[in-house]
Amino acid sequence: MALSRIALTSYRADECYEPSDDTFLLADAINDDLADALKSEYCNMLAVEVGCGSGYVCTSLALNSPHIQVVATDVNHLAAKHTAQTARNHKCSNNVDIVLCNGLDAFRTRRLFDVLMCNPPYVPTEDEEIYTTTPETTTNHNSVINAAFAGGEKGRLLVDSVLMPQLADYLWKEGRAYVVALHENDVGEIQQDAKARGLESQVVMERRADMERLCVLRFTTTTTTTTL
Amino acid sequence: MKLLTHNMLASTVRGVSQGYPLGIAPGAVTEVHACDFSKEFLVHVFPKLEWSAFVSACASLSLPTMPAEVTPASWEDESFLRQMHHNLLEVHVQEGTLICPESGRQFPVSKGIPNMLLNEDEI
Ligand SMILES: C[S@@+](CC[C@H](N)C(=O)[O-])C[C@H]1O[C@@H](n2cnc3c(N)ncnc32)[C@H](O)[C@@H]1O
Numbered sequence: 097m098a099l100s101r102i103a104l105t106s107y108r109a110d111e112c113y114e115p116s117d118d119t120f121l122l123a124d125a126i127n128d129d130l131a132d133a134l135k136s137e138y139c140n141m142l143a144v145e146v147g148c149g150s151g152y153v154c155t156s157l158a159l160n161s162p163h164i165q166v167v168a169t170d171v172n173h174l175a176a177k178h179t180a181q182t183a184r185n186h187k188c189s190n191n192v193d194i195v196l197c198n199g200l201d202a203f204r205t206r207r208l209f210d211v212l213m214c215n216p217p218y219v220p221t222e223d224e225e226i227y228t229t230t231p232e233t234t235t236n237h238n239s240v241i242n243a244a245f246a247g248g249e250k251g252r253l254l255v256d257s258v259l260m261p262q263l264a265d266y267l268w269k270e271g272r273a274y275v276v277a278l279h280e281n282d283v284g285e286i287q288q289d290a291k292a293r294g295l296e297s298q299v300v301m302e303r304r305a306d307m308e309r310l311c312v313l314r315f316t317t318t319t320t321t322t323t324l
Numbered sequence: 325m326k327l328l329t330h331n332m333l334a335s336t337v338r339g340v341s342q343g344y345p346l347g348i349a350p351g352a353v354t355e356v357h358a359c360d361f362s363k364e365f366l367v368h369v370f371p372k373l374e375w376s377a378f379v380s381a382c383a384s385l386s387l388p389t390m391p392a393e394v395t396p397a398s399w400e401d402e403s404f405l406r407q408m409h410h411n412l413l414e415v416h417v418q419e420g421t422l423i424c425p426e427s428g429r430q431f432p433v434s435k436g437i438p439n440m441l442l443n444e445d446e447i
Contacts, residue, residue, distance in 0.1 A: 176437050180437065206332075206372070
């Protein structure tokens with residue numbers, strides 16, 4: 097199994113999400129599931145990461161090939177800053193472009209991405225703690241830090257309200273989306289919802305971390321899972 | 325922000341139906357960072373591009389002109405491919421302003437990062 101430890105991640109726990117077990121799981125799952133495509137010398141990919149935090153995941157994908165272009169988004173401007181630094185530290189700032197935006201809102205609706213990755217805020221919390229765009233929240237740092245983990249009821253707010261409704265519109269024909277979920281998020285229900293939207297889904301990696309049971313779900317728009 | 329990224333961004337301010345393509349205000353500061361040329365990448369990404377938006381973005385930044393139409397012959401034209409590679413992937417807008425074509429809402433680009441976050445009353 098491909099392990100994707102990268103060494104020079106830039107973060108400060110008080111400024112953005114600190115790379116954790118969920119971060120490593122997502123990076124590993126992507127590198128493992130895409131291993132064949134990534135090995136090819138003609139590995140051309142347009143990828144997007146929603147909620148990039150420190151930039152660990154997008155950088156670990158970008159490091160595979162100079163012909164992978166990743167757009168990384170976050171609502172936290174300090175996360176954007178750290179992602180830029182993490183990419184620079186690994187000499188792949190040319191493959192990671194960063195956009196401050198809410199979910200996929202700032203992207204024109206069109207099948208664009210070969211790979212979408214997201215480690216959403218997945219901890220079940222009161223809805224008040226979740227991210228909302230008001231002028232204060234973009235400057236009020238506590239709420240931006242809360243946005244890194246507070247996932248609303250069932251911990252699925254970003255998944256249910258942003259990702260699931262939009263995935264099919266944004267994924268390129270053979271595109272794949274990788275999303276971290278917690279057992280408590282009710283993985284089966286997420287998969288049922290995906291099915292209702294015409295998406296295939298599969299758990300591609302699972303791991304136990306402390307008290308959490310984490311997994312990575314892969315969504316595709318077609319039943320074929322041929323290489324990219 | 326590369327022009328590849330610019331090509332994908334749109335304004336979704338409330339009430340806007342045509343928030344694309346975003347204008348690039350005059351005076352933008354750009355930097356060039358060389359990267360590996362790959363014809364395969366350009367071929368791969370071409371169907372995802374809005375070509376006319378890319379052509380006008382190049383013009384806003386006074387980059388070498390891209391042809392209005394890409395023909396099968398273009399893909400055999402080395403100088404076209406090199407120029408497309410340069411304009412799409414090597415030119416970075418570091419400082420500047422993106423403008424919604426319909427509402428005029430401005431989105432700042434600072435240290436290479438466009439800020440597309442909307443205020444609550446704009447959603
Ligand atoms: C669990 S952290 C993951 C960070 C990083 N990808 C990692 O794996 O370490 C979730 C990230 O999503 C961001 N986020 C929360 N809500 C968001 C939204 N609506 N749109 C974009 N990003 C969001 C947070 O700021 C945070 O950086």
